[in-house]
Amino acid sequence: MADESKFEQMGNVMKDAEAKGFNPGLIVLLVVVGLVLFFLVGNYALYVYAQKNLPPRKKKPVSKKKMKREKLKQGVSAPGE
Template identity: 65%
Template sequence: MADDDMDASAFSRQGTFSTKAPDQGFNPALIVLLVVVGTVLIFIVGNYALFTYARKTLPPRKKKPVSKKKLKRERLKAGVAPAGD
């Protein structure tokens, strides 16, 4: 048979191989996930910091002037007679 003339030294090194794959670094999907999550976190924290800074430093908004027509309508609803009548 052809199996009888095989060298026995070929089988002696069989136990030295590892079945575990060598480490190849980080998973590419993990790197993409970390970059996306990091960017979103920086965006949210930055927006919050700018919002709080603007709230402290900017003056309050001016209210829109109420038109005379709306004032007249509100007085009529409240039961106050208009000045011209």
Template identity: 70%
Template structure:
């Protein structure tokens, strides 16, 4: 009985040593590293976007050219002044 328990304890210790010797799977490390970098990139972009929405002034609209304005009035059926 004592010999059997000793044998089981030695097998458990050897199994624990084998697990420690192997360490982490290299693909797991690569996956965690790439996933962490991607997550940091996305979170950083979101934070910068939210900051820019608050800090930057609103974008100015381009003035409409007279040619476009005249074309729009003609489409609506309003005669342009001077014609």
């Protein structure tokens, strides 16, 4: 080992690190991407389920004043006038 240069020793260390397993950065990236995909797929599944199973929302009743105003805009006379 004494006859090896510092550069060769560093090259051997790098080869050993590659042989040991995955890069920790790659593992973190895969976990984060997996969680984001899980979140998006889960939200889509909940959305589809809600569309099929929840009753439609009730519309707010339109006030008589607004109905009168809309009919006047359209040129139709309001009833009772």
